[in-house]
Amino acid sequence: MTDKTNDLILATLNNAEQVHSETFEYTSLFLNTIVPDESNARFFPSVFIENKYAKQFSERKLTKLQLTELLEAEGKVILGKGCIINCLEHGSNEWKKANKTIESIIELGENIAISEMIQVPTVYPVNKGQYRILTGHRRFFALLFSFGYDHVAQFKVYDSKPLLHKVKQFQENASREDLPQYGKLQAFLSAVMEIDGLDQARVKVGQRRLTVKEKAKNLGISMGSYDNYNVLTRYSEVIKFYENGLNAPFLKVKKVILDCEAKYKEDHGKKQLNIADKKIVGDNILACLSGNSVSAPKKAQSYKISDIPNLQALKSILFNDVSKLELNIDWKKLDWSNHDAVNRRLVVLVNLLK
Structure with missing residues (x-):
């Protein structure tokens, strides 16, 4: 976590404010004012195209190669109205993962086109007139696919970047069945870093550390789920x-x-x-x-001597060469590589020395 974020958390705690108390409103924004968050588990490298280029590609007036060169999209995914082109290295793991995401975007886009979106994406301002996605990357991509780059859609807009924005991302991602498991683990690790930063800030202002139960509550998951994520990561x-x-x-x-x-x-x-x-x-x-x-x-096999019954037997073992005692044990014929055989002879030895 950056020093700037730590300072903001400290200031918030010092002012007795709630760390999670950001204000927001629902408003309509042009899709071309939204930028994805590259650190989000839902992100994949993408280039957004205007409706005219998407239409030309759909009508086969532009080829994939021409679009890739025009947009410098090699190693990325081209996304526009009714158009998604995977330009990542063919056959690579990234290409395969992108294909799975593309399939889910198309399916969601088709649903959005005929029904209302229940949960809108959330964003926060980054530059004048621009907003970065906090949650809802796939929904944003689906909106682009269904309606195009110049479309207006409703968003949940925070006044500023939430202090614990990775925690907010995880809170949503953890409850979504469609998010890849890897994405959930990555989101958890990022969120835990923010929770740890909050914990350190609390100590600096004289507050106690968060309990495990409180950490789980901040992440919006049960204690059992918290333990699962801890073990898995x-x-x-x-x-x-x-x-x-x-x-x-x-x-x-x-x-x-x-x-x-x-x-x-x-x-x-x-x-x-x-x-x-x-x-x-x-x-x-x-x-x-x-x-x-x-x-x-x-395991290395060991040699064992049974309980020595008396002092005389102990002295005989310590101070005599037992191999030369007349005990009717043929030490020369003993298979010393056989641990069990050696241990049996040791038992006999102790018994004879009683």
Whole structure:
């Protein structure tokens, strides 16, 4: 979080104001005055085109190559009225993810064209006459697709950028079933950074730290969901796997994470994991999620001497070469590579020394 944001939070707390008390109004704005938020989980690199170019492309008067060159849109998605063109590298992960988003935008756009939008996008002013999207990127893209760049639509407009804008984004994204899981995890991490900043600011003005319950409440989720997100974002390998297309329920992946941690702790006799441990556990989690088996490290086999019954037996073991005592044990024929056989001989030895 930037120093400027920290200062604003401090000022708000010092003035005994509510951090979440931003004012807003509902108003109509031209779509061409709206700019996406590149740090939002819903964002993908895009270029918006005027209706005339979109129409020319639809009528095959402009080719994809011509539009790409005209708009310098290579590596981006061209978006306009009735027109979405994926110009990202064909076959790449980004291209595939963009295609999925495009499908959902088209579907939503078709619905918006025939029915009223229930929840309008939210924005805040950035420059004179320009607004940045806070929540509702996909809805904004769908409006562009349905009505074009010059269309007027209703927005929820904040007077200024909310102090905890990432928290607001997460509050909406967490409740949406259609948001990709990777997007939810990214949104959670960004929101938690803001909550941590709020926590530090509270301490600076003499207030107590937020409890886990209060953090969850600020994020708009239950304690159970908060714990789920905490576990799922514990390892960068898990987040990366979701980014690359993992489609698995959060609870299932959480169980894999906890099982891998528990197994590693048991195998290595540890109660806490350090950075090096977590790297190994992260690799094990990745292997499990990929369907590969994780080979457990073999424990070093040890030799055991049973309880020594008396002092005389103890002295015999400590101060004598027991291999030379007349105990009817043939030490030369013993298979020293066989731990079980050696341990059995040790039991016999102790019994004979009683």
